[in-house]
Amino acid sequence: MASAGRITSLDPAQASTFGALQLLSALGDTLYKRTAEGQLTPALASALPEISDGGLTVTIPLREDVLFHDGTRFDAEAMAFSLRRFLEIGTLSYVVGDRITAVEAPETYRLRLRLSRPSSSLENLLTATNLTPVSPRAYQDHQDRFLNDRFIGTGPYKLTSFRAVQQRLEPFKQYWGPSPSNAGLDLIYLSNSTALFGAMRSGEVDVLLSDSIDEDQRLALNRMAGEGRLREGQGPALVIGYITLLSNTPPLQNPVLRRALALSLDRDLINERVSHGLRPPLLSLVPPGLPGGDVEPWPRHDAARARNLFIQAGYCNGKVFDLPFTYRSNVPADRLMALTWQAQIKRDLADCLSLKLDGVESTTVYRQLGEGAFQAVMLDWRGAYPDPEAYLAPLLSCRESQGSFCKRGEAAISGSFWTAPGLERILLQSDRSLGDARQRDLERVEQMAAQGAAYIPVWLVTPRAWGSTALATPEFDGNGQVVLARLQEVR
Amino acid sequence: MGRSRELLRYTGTRLALAPVMLWLIATLVFLLLRVAPGDPVDAVLGSRAPEAAKAALRARLGLDQSLAQQYLDFLGGLLHGDLGQALINQEPVSRIIRQALPASLELSVTALLISAVTGLAVGFTAIARSEGKLDLAGRFYGIGTYALPPFWVAMLAQLLFAVTLGWLPVGGRFPPGMIAPDGSGFLIADSVISGNWAALQGALRHLVLPACTLGLLLSGVFTNALRLNLNRSLRSDYVEAARSRGLSETQVVLRHALPNALLPVLTIAGITVASLIGGALLIEVTFSWPGIALRLQESINQRDYPVVQGIVVVVAALVVLVSVTVDLLVALLDPRVRY
Numbered sequence: 001m002a003s004a005g006r007i008t009s010l011d012p013a014q015a016s017t018f019g020a021l022q023l024l025s026a027l028g029d030t031l032y033k034r035t036a037e038g039q040l041t042p043a044l045a046s047a048l049p050e051i052s053d054g055g056l057t058v059t060i061p062l063r064e065d066v067l068f069h070d071g072t073r074f075d076a077e078a079m080a081f082s083l084r085r086f087l088e089i090g091t092l093s094y095v096v097g098d099r100i101t102a103v104e105a106p107e108t109y110r111l112r113l114r115l116s117r118p119s120s121s122l123e124n125l126l127t128a129t130n131l132t133p134v135s136p137r138a139y140q141d142h143q144d145r146f147l148n149d150r151f152i153g154t155g156p157y158k159l160t161s162f163r164a165v166q167q168r169l170e171p172f173k174q175y176w177g178p179s180p181s182n183a184g185l186d187l188i189y190l191s192n193s194t195a196l197f198g199a200m201r202s203g204e205v206d207v208l209l210s211d212s213i214d215e216d217q218r219l220a221l222n223r224m225a226g227e228g229r230l231r232e233g234q235g236p237a238l239v240i241g242y243i244t245l246l247s248n249t250p251p252l253q254n255p256v257l258r259r260a261l262a263l264s265l266d267r268d269l270i271n272e273r274v275s276h277g278l279r280p281p282l283l284s285l286v287p288p289g290l291p292g293g294d295v296e297p298w299p300r301h302d303a304a305r306a307r308n309l310f311i312q313a314g315y316c317n318g319k320v321f322d323l324p325f326t327y328r329s330n331v332p333a334d335r336l337m338a339l340t341w342q343a344q345i346k347r348d349l350a351d352c353l354s355l356k357l358d359g360v361e362s363t364t365v366y367r368q369l370g371e372g373a374f375q376a377v378m379l380d381w382r383g384a385y386p387d388p389e390a391y392l393a394p395l396l397s398c399r400e401s402q403g404s405f406c407k408r409g410e411a412a413i414s415g416s417f418w419t420a421p422g423l424e425r426i427l428l429q430s431d432r433s434l435g436d437a438r439q440r441d442l443e444r445v446e447q448m449a450a451q452g453a454a455y456i457p458v459w460l461v462t463p464r465a466w467g468s469t470a471l472a473t474p475e476f477d478g479n480g481q482v483v484l485a486r487l488q489e490v491r
Numbered sequence: 492m493g494r495s496r497e498l499l500r501y502t503g504t505r506l507a508l509a510p511v512m513l514w515l516i517a518t519l520v521f522l523l524l525r526v527a528p529g530d531p532v533d534a535v536l537g538s539r540a541p542e543a544a545k546a547a548l549r550a551r552l553g554l555d556q557s558l559a560q561q562y563l564d565f566l567g568g569l570l571h572g573d574l575g576q577a578l579i580n581q582e583p584v585s586r587i588i589r590q591a592l593p594a595s596l597e598l599s600v601t602a603l604l605i606s607a608v609t610g611l612a613v614g615f616t617a618i619a620r621s622e623g624k625l626d627l628a629g630r631f632y633g634i635g636t637y638a639l640p641p642f643w644v645a646m647l648a649q650l651l652f653a654v655t656l657g658w659l660p661v662g663g664r665f666p667p668g669m670i671a672p673d674g675s676g677f678l679i680a681d682s683v684i685s686g687n688w689a690a691l692q693g694a695l696r697h698l699v700l701p702a703c704t705l706g707l708l709l710s711g712v713f714t715n716a717l718r719l720n721l722n723r724s725l726r727s728d729y730v731e732a733a734r735s736r737g738l739s740e741t742q743v744v745l746r747h748a749l750p751n752a753l754l755p756v757l758t759i760a761g762i763t764v765a766s767l768i769g770g771a772l773l774i775e776v777t778f779s780w781p782g783i784a785l786r787l788q789e790s791i792n793q794r795d796y797p798v799v800q801g802i803v804v805v806v807a808a809l810v811v812l813v814s815v816t817v818d819l820l821v822a823l824l825d826p827r828v829r830y
Contacts, residue, residue: 006781006789009580091536094544148580161670164590165663165781168670186667191779194646198654198661205667330792363792364528 001187001484002196002205004212006164009148012082012132013090018211021129023187025477026169026484027069028132028153029177031060031079031111032123034386034478036236038289040123043177044074044133044154046109048123055118055432060126062109066176068135069158076105082133083113085143092130095384099125118432124387127479156180156485165189169484181488193217200230200466207474207487210464214332219276221466231467235476237287239382239461240391241279241337243325246375247454248405248417251313251321255404258453259299260309261323261376264353265456266301266344274336279459284446285391287460292388292430292442297450298457303348316352326377329359334378337458369415377415380461386478388442389431396449398424404452411454418454498822505818509811516807517569517800521562524796531578531794552578565800574804575797577790584801587786592805593676594664595775595782598701599767605706607760610713617714618721629714636711641704645777648704659700662779666693701778705771709763716759720752727751754825761817 005019012024031045042048044066050059066074080103087093087100099122102114115122125131138152149162157169157180170184188205190196197217200208201224210218225232245252245261252258267281283296299305307316315321325341327334342355365377383390398409398419406412406419423445430441449455465474465482472490475483532545532554549555553564568575574584610633617629653661665671665678672690674681679698682691724730725748733747734740772784779785783802790798 008577008582014580091544146581148582163671165779166665166667166671188663188667189779190662191776191785194649195662195777195779198649202654202657202661204653204661361792363534363794367528367530367533 001185001207001209002190002199003187003209004190004196006189007167008164009146010151010162011146011148012130012134013086014146014148015130016092019189022209022481023167024129024132024151025479025481026155026157027151027159028129028155030129030132031126034124034127036476036478038478056115058113058115058122060111060113062111063176064109066154067174068138068154069152069172070135070138072135072137074133074154075108076111078136079111079133080105081136083131085139086131089144089146090130092384095128095130096125120434120438121387121389121431124385128385129479130384157185180485185484185487197221203468206468206471208466209482215275215336218278218464222278225466229469231469231471231473233465233467233474233476233482235463235480236289236386236478237460237462238386238480239380240282240285240287240457241378241380241459241461242285243456243458244377244379244415245454245456246372246415246417249372252375254313255453256309257313257321260306260313262453262456263299263302263306263309264345264349265341265458267458268301269344270337270340271459273340274333279461282457282460285395285449285455285457286388286442286446287391290386290388291439292446295443295446297446307349307352310349310352320351321353323353323355324358324375325355326358326360326365326374328362328365328378330362335359337378370413372415372417374415378458392427392445395455396423396427396445416454418452420448420452423448501822502819505815509815512811513804513807517804520800520803521565524799525558527794531796534793534795535578569804574801577798578795579793584797587798588783588801588805590676591781591783591786594780595771595784597677597679598698598705598771598780598782599764601698601702602705602709603760603764603767605702606709606763607713609707610710611717611756613710614714614717614721618718629718633711633715633718636708639708641708642773642777644708645704645774648700649777652700660697664694664697664781669693701774701780705774712759712763713756716756717752720755721748724748724752754821757821758817761813764813
């Protein structure tokens with residue numbers, strides 16, 4: 001199986017790349033899993049969490065038949081060790097934030113989490129691959145530092161060989177669940193899209209993951225699958241592409257101008273021209289399929305309405321708004337998107353708006369985003385777990401604000417510096433409420449965000465994997481990762 | 492002063508200047524990395540990590556210290572042979588270099604052999620039919636291979652030989668289904684030493700395409716150098732003298748003209764080796780060859796300061812070493828060289 005991205009660390013407290021998380025999902029288990037249909041099912045937990053104390057205590061019963069790859073038994077102490085370790089040194093520990101205040105093991109197979117506030121997203125958080133347990137014995141000397149080149153977990157595979165560019169997995173014979181459908185896997189890293197595409201086409205690899213495939217090659221693979229020369233599997237779309245607008249300084253401080261920009265974007269055209277229909281248009285910050293993701297609060301393309309708003313903001317009729325639009329120069333799809341939008345604006349609104357494109361390498365973009373360096377910038381986001389909280393909070397949460405100016409918080413880090421009175425309260429409330437009430441809160445948050453128009457959702461990225469025709473179609477789980485244990489030959 | 496003393500003095504001067512050169516390069520890299528936009532802490536934690544977590548990591552990595560202190564720590568470590576740890580995963584930089592350098596050297600040496608043999612053969616054949624069609628073809632070959640963009644040729648070779656014809660692997664250094672033999676990191680040598688012929692075959696199959704692409708692209712330099720120098724040698728007085736003594740043309744060329752024409756080629760070979768050690772980036776990226784150039788590119792993207800600094804210093808040291816060795820070889824072989 002081939003994918004892009006060298007794996008520099010296999011420590012769940014450190015891993016953040018797509019490739020590393022994909023590998024960890026096969027080597028480890030989480031307390032709960034989300035199926036491709038979005039259903040939460042217990043994995044290392046034996047039942048759904050028991051909530052008590054007004055939502056501030058969560059007790060999780062654990063399976064009693066689970067072994068780590070080093071032969072030690074998985075129990076509540078082991079899970080508590082792993083969670084505490086993640087909270088202590090995990091590079092993504094901010095994903096948990098201040099929600100979990102204590103992790104306890106009151107009984108051998110019962111784990112207890114003390115929360116600072118009730119959190120309806122906690123169940124989905126517990127499906128995050130970064131929270132997979134590790135063997136306390138194997139990590140005894142690595143409680144406060146990372147163990148990068150080994151992994152001792154409970155998953156269906158154990159790691160038998162690790163190099164940054166090549167790994168070998170073999171089935172773990174004492175696995176508690178169904179045994180893998182294959183006799184083992186070799187994962188290789190190829191550094192560029194052409195090599196990945198070539199390796200799949202020439203039959204050098206059996207499975208290819210799509211995370212770094214250029215659009216043309218993705219289309220070619222898609223067509224090959226359509227012709228029956230490959231098998232294509234699709235996972236839930238959990239990556240969103242969006243534009244961030246710097247909303248605390250002129251000229252984009254003016255919400256009318258931001259709304260005009262939102263209306264000026266022809267997502268259907270961009271989807272067609274950039275991805276040949278493989279990146280569906282997005283009108284929400286939450287991917288469809290997640291709670292709150294089925295509404296479409298952002299307006300569709302409407303050049304006439306956009307023109308009216310530009311006129312209202314003092315542009316058109318001889319005064320053109322020159323907008324510097326930054327894209328990540330090392331992301332080919334972003335460059336194509338920028339070029340297409342620029343051409344589309346020239347066609348529809350040349351007398352009102354002009355985009356000045358600026359390609360900047362992504363490391364620099366992320367470094368300067370929170371400094372307010374970009375008026376408008378194309379980015380993408382993948383939530384650390386499949387829950388609206390993992391999409392809305394990182395873009396909209398604000399700890400300190402003045403009017404609609406966010407001084408400190410996620411909205412500032414995201415480069416928009418935008419908030420709205422009451423937004424933070426509803427956002428927090430949406431993580432406390434359940435069922436229909438939560439749905440209503442989420443919709444309200446999105447309506448406010450769409451009205452503020454500091455972000456413009458552009459497209460959804462669907463994870464794809466291609467397999468040879470000798471294999472069954474690759475299957476995905478609800479976290480957008482290929483279920484490696486189900487890769488099997490077709491007899 | 493005797494020639495051997497001159498040579499000794501020259502060698503001493505070159506070796507004494509090498510640390511100064513390395514210090515200058517190390518300082519330049521250190522400063523350029525700090526000036527470049529991008530924060531290694533963001534690369535490790537992500538831009539969304541809380542400020543407290545960022546500050547803690549910055550302190551742990553020593554990035555909260557003044558630039559001068561960081562520079563002194565870097566130089567101090569360097570003097571003790573400590574290249575530091577990668578910011579991304581705290582792996583010792585020396586281990587990263589030890590893993591990646593053999594891959595680059597294996598590719599570079601093979602490519603150099605291919606380029607020298609092919610280039611010299613084409614150059615020699617061309618001069619044998621001076622001003623004829625073969626000479627013209629040799630000139631075209633020399634200019635063409637030199638002018639072609641490496642990434643374009645590499646991608647075409649990849650598409651043709653790996654994707655379309657399926658003769659060779661598309662990238663990587665070793666077959667996915669095999670475990671590479673342990674040892675020095677030079678897979679071909681390790682396979683031979685361990686008697687693992689399947690591994691040897693796998694390693695060679697992966698080496699063929701990148702090494703041939705790189706080798707052929709470089710061979711034009713050798714072709715042109717040999718053609719020009721051999722042409723000049725064949726018109727010189729000592730060659731005329733040899734001819735007038737009744738020696739055959741083969742003897743004239745092989746014994747008198749060729750040795751003199753090859754001396755500048757040796758210098759070119761040295762420069763080529765030096766550029767190859769760190770300069771095969773496009774080939775390594777295209778063929779996913781896990782060498783030092785690919786690692787350098789990734790580390791620059793991640794703003795992993797210690798890895799970039801370590802790689803640059805080690806590559807610079809190798810370049811200096813090769814350059815001094817070639818100079819000494821030329822001085823030893825050519826009595827006309829003065830210092």
